[in-house]
Amino acid sequence: MVHSVEGRKYLEGSRAPVTEEVTAHNLSVTGQIPEELEGRWLRNGPNPYGSVDPKTYHWFLGDGMIHGVRLRDGKAEWYRNRWVRGTDLAKRLGEEPPEGKCFRGSGFSPNTSVIGHNGLTLALVEAGVSPMSLTYDLETIGYTNFEGTLPGAFTAHTKFDPIAEELHGVCYAYPDIPDRVQHVIVGMDNRVTKVTDVPLEGMPMIHDMSLTEKYALIYDLPVCVDIEMAMAGKRFPFAWSDEHEPRVGLLPRDGEAKDIIWCEAPKCYVFHPVNAFDLETSEGNSKVVVDLCRFDRMFHSDLHGPYESIPKLARWTIDPSTRTVSEEIVSEQSQDFPTHDPRVVARKHRYAYTSWLDSGSTCRTDMETGEIIHHDHGEGRFGGEPLFVPREESSDEEDGWVIVCVNDVNQGPAELVILDGNDITGKPVARIHLPQRVPDGFHGSWIPDCSTL
Numbered sequence: 519m520v521h522s523v524e525g526r527k528y529l530e531g532s533r534a535p536v537t538e539e540v541t542a543h544n545l546s547v548t549g550q551i552p553e554e555l556e557g558r559w560l561r562n563g564p565n566p567y568g569s570v571d572p573k574t575y576h577w578f579l580g581d582g583m584i585h586g587v588r589l590r591d592g593k594a595e596w597y598r599n600r601w602v603r604g605t606d607l608a609k610r611l612g613e614e615p616p617e618g619k620c621f622r623g624s625g626f627s628p629n630t631s632v633i634g635h636n637g638l639t640l641a642l643v644e645a646g647v648s649p650m651s652l653t654y655d656l657e658t659i660g661y662t663n664f665e666g667t668l669p670g671a672f673t674a675h676t677k678f679d680p681i682a683e684e685l686h687g688v689c690y691a692y693p694d695i696p697d698r699v700q701h702v703i704v705g706m707d708n709r710v711t712k713v714t715d716v717p718l719e720g721m722p723m724i725h726d727m728s729l730t731e732k733y734a735l736i737y738d739l740p741v742c743v744d745i746e747m748a749m750a751g752k753r754f755p756f757a758w759s760d761e762h763e764p765r766v767g768l769l770p771r772d773g774e775a776k777d778i779i780w781c782e783a784p785k786c787y788v789f790h791p792v793n794a795f796d797l798e799t800s801e802g803n804s805k806v807v808v809d810l811c812r813f814d815r816m817f818h819s820d821l822h823g824p825y826e827s828i829p830k831l832a833r834w835t836i837d838p839s840t841r842t843v844s845e846e847i848v849s850e851q852s853q854d855f856p857t858h859d860p861r862v863v864a865r866k867h868r869y870a871y872t873s874w875l876d877s878g879s880t881c882r883t884d885m886e887t888g889e890i891i892h893h894d895h896g897e898g899r900f901g902g903e904p905l906f907v908p909r910e911e912s913s914d915e916e917d918g919w920v921i922v923c924v925n926d927v928n929q930g931p932a933e934l935v936i937l938d939g940n941d942i943t944g945k946p947v948a949r950i951h952l953p954q955r956v957p958d959g960f961h962g963s964w965i966p967d968c969s970t971l
């Protein structure tokens with residue numbers, strides 16, 4: 519293993535943390551915000567408070583900070599950014615600790631994603647930490663365990679099935695629970711309705727999951743806890759493992775661990791699938807199709823962050839009868855942070871929205887025709903995770919808006935850009951001018967006011 523790259527590159531430039539919490543009202547806008555957009559755009563990411571040691575810093579370990587913009591009546595009513603007050607950070611800030619208890623006493627500030635679920639606003643992270651509940655205005659309330667129904671920790675990446683009205687996640691909490699992960703379903707009453715213990719060896723990092731109408735997909739891929747690194751203390755403990763055989767598990771949604779169909783997967787690492795669906799073939803077989811962004815390797819030479827190889831958009835076709843996965847690379851372009859129309863979770867999707875990591879363009883790939891279109895945000899401007907918001911009265915997957923935070927790599931203030939889904943390459947519908955930089959971060963959500971999401 520090569521320990522060559524310091525964590526400094528994850529603390530500088532467009533990734534440099536901001537030092538202030540800002541509240542701004544009535545933001546200036548170029549263009550016109552669609553009046554149908556009423557709610558909040560929120561995004562989480564690491565933003566370490568105070569100084570950190572770049573020799574040991576890992577991008578995934580910075581204190582979480584939420585950036586948010588609230589839209590209503592065609593206006594951007596506010597922007598605010600707030601640290602997520604985990605117990606450790608609250609202490610460093612000299613503040614009262616958050617309410618509730620985090621799983622196994624972790625004091626971490628969830629830094630990876632933020633979702634809405636049935637009136638809750640939740641900051642999330644994987645690896646042994648409970649969800650953190652926030653107010654509408656992004657102030658920290660406290661850790662939650664879904665009214666005592668969550669038996670372990672939670673995950674950063676959930677999948678909400680809008681038909682079944684179930685929130686799914688695959689959760690792990692090494693080393694406290696070293697020998698298994700848990701597939702968890704949360705209902706619309708904010709209580710866990712099903713937990714499936716899935717025995718696994720080697721403590722693999724399972725960052726995300728996929729869902730079809732039949733199955734929950736479990737990605738058992740070769741990034742695992744490195745015991746030597748874990749013993750060294752506060753370092754990020756995961757590393758590439760050549761010995762760990764990659765596989766993906768198909769867990770029937772109403773089944774148990776014994777029912778999982780494990781299929782041999784390509785040797786790679788996947789942080790983020792786009793979406794998955796069941797496919798009935800003309801021969802009468804049932805397969806699973808999943809689109810995803812896959813890296814050849816991960817945490818092998820760079821132990822401070824994820825960018826040592828290029829994530830490519832790929833389609834996996836999983837055959838449960840032969841327990842095999844066939845892989846088609848859809849594009850050689852470096853891209854990640856995939857999203858899709860939220861109405862088609864677990865069902866056939868047409869479009870994958872991604873961020874191109876070299877140019878910062880916002881891309882839409884038509885998975886049926888292969889057409890790739892992208893919006894170039896301009897020189898020195900980088901678009902993060904794109905979020906598709908469907909127009910309410912339409913069922914077309916292109917009919918809506920794409921909301922994306924665009925950073926100025928030269929340290930200028932960020933913009934929240936709204937693209938017309940029917941005209942991705944065209945001039946933005948609106949550019950909302952934020953009062954400060956938004957450091958490169960991870961994942962967010964559009965949370966409509968009128969919705970239970």
Ligand SMILES: [Fe+2]
Pocket residue numbers: 630674675725789790960961
């Ligand atoms: Fe992620």
